[in-house]
Amino acid sequence: MKLSDFDFDLPEHLIAQTPLEKRDTSKLLILDRKTGKIEHKHFYDIIDYLNEGDILVRNNTKVIPAxxxxxxxxxxxxxxxxxxxxxxxxxxxxxxxxxxxxxxxxxxxxxxxxxxxxxxxxxxxxxxxxxxxxxxxxxxxxxxxGTMPLPPYIKERLENPDRYNTVYALVEGSAAAPTAGLHFTDEINKKLLEKGVQIVDVTLHVGLGTFRPVKVDNVLEHHMHSEFYMISKESADILNKAKANGQRIISVGTTSTRVLESNYTKYHTFKETNESTDIFIYPGYEFKAIDALITNFHLPKSTLLMLISALASKDLIMKAYQEAIEREYRFFSFGDSMFIL
CATH class of the missing domain: 2.40.10.240 (QueA-like)
Structure with missing residues (x-):
């Protein structure tokens, strides 16, 4: 696997510089990894794609002015x-x-x-x-x-620093936002709970492991920097029960995915823990913990793009990305969203 396999051309004007006025009005690309079907919606439509009994796993880390x-x-x-x-x-x-x-x-x-x-x-x-x-x-x-540690591709000033945190951010310690969660509003969370979706929080403090660029041409030579994560006993119990019952586990973002996959791979169950992970997920990886993923549109040649390519296949992801570019989706931290079914 070469780094160039995960490259794509992105027009600069599609790099989102500011958050939308309303979090949930971002575009939402629905990608069915079994059929290859692509749909175009808005994030507030996510409620229609989650069902009673689903487990939605969020990263409740809070970005500090780092x-x-x-x-x-x-x-x-x-x-x-x-x-x-x-x-x-x-x-x-x-x-x-x-x-x-x-x-x-x-x-x-x-x-x-x-x-x-x-x-x-x-x-x-x-x-x-x-x-x-x-x-x-x-x-x-x-x-x-301190100031909010916005990524270098964001040149505009952030008027409201709270917009670089999720509405459910709780545990201080991140150097970057778990951006897939930025689309959620209190209203959407309330509607999901009313529908019978169970919301579970885990914590991963986003650091160099998530945003460090890959500098080697052979992807397998890249080493992930470790990041600290936590799973409570309550969260582990809910996840284990869901696994036993065959309920869907849907992660919000690549950081939540890395928590769940790292924990389940290590212990062969979900276990309460406070530890670090340097798990690197790329095509060929067999997912053990999650069934679906809500995510953003990621940088070319990034470990995040490799992770979602492992879930849905590189060819399918690149096809979806090309369609998103043609339809003028906004990319990266303040950009639009994707739901990989």
Whole structure:
């Protein structure tokens, strides 16, 4: 499998720069992976495709204002820091712009000096381990000094930072949004529950594993960066019961999919856990946990595109993507959606 197998041409004007005024008015492409049939709807029509007894699994992670701009104490050199994940109390793995000037012992000051970071370890590909130095409550300081970590292909300013979080975001810790969930509204969630769809939450803090580009031509040589995930006992019990009863398990997004597939593959059941996963799903993978997937339209050559190609076949996904381009669907984080049946 070559990286070029997962490439496609996307007109730049189809890269969504801002969220739609109403979350659920995005387009929805329905793809039946058994028949190859494609339908074009709107996201609010998703209710018609979910049935009583279905289990809808969401990622309830919350994006934090993880992008920080600071200066190196010794030289006043500018440094951009993206918080990826908290390794343990006050110690964070970060992706650093201008990383070559940040060495062990470097201290970076942010904003008014109420937050400093000391480099404790240098890792490859611009990653550094920092000890955070501050007084007070870390997330309150971050709210004041940090900005939402929008992807680099979004050039427009985000007027309302809440739009880069799902309406059900709860557990702080993500460096990027689980974007398939951005289409859901409180009203849609309410209608699904009234219809008899059971909603289950899991948590995966999105980090480098999800958005890191593939840099090797041989796909199988790519190594996924690990991301932290959690499944509660309550969620595991519901999922195991559903599996035993033959109910459909539908994941919202590739992050929820990676949680479920990683957990079920490891334990051969759904199990309560707090741990990390570096599962890499690409064509040839046999899905064990999910039956269907709600997702966005992904970047060319990305691990996310590889994951959905494993579920529906690369040829079928590329056919659907071409049709979406012809019909002017919006792509990537603030773009339109797809339901793979």
């Amino acid at each position: 992008r920080l701009f600071g200066t190196k104490e010794e030289t006043n050199g500018h440094v951009e820091v993206l918080l990826l994940k908290e390794l343990h109390e006050n110690t964070w793995e970060c992706l650093v712009g201008n990383a070559r000037i940040v060495k062990v012992g470097t201290i970076i000051t942010f904003g008014d000096g109420s937050l400093k970071a000391e480099c404790m370890e240098v890792r490859e590909e611009g990653i550094r381990i920092f000890k955070m130095i501050y007084e007070g409550i870390f997330y309150e300081i971050l709210d004041r000094l």
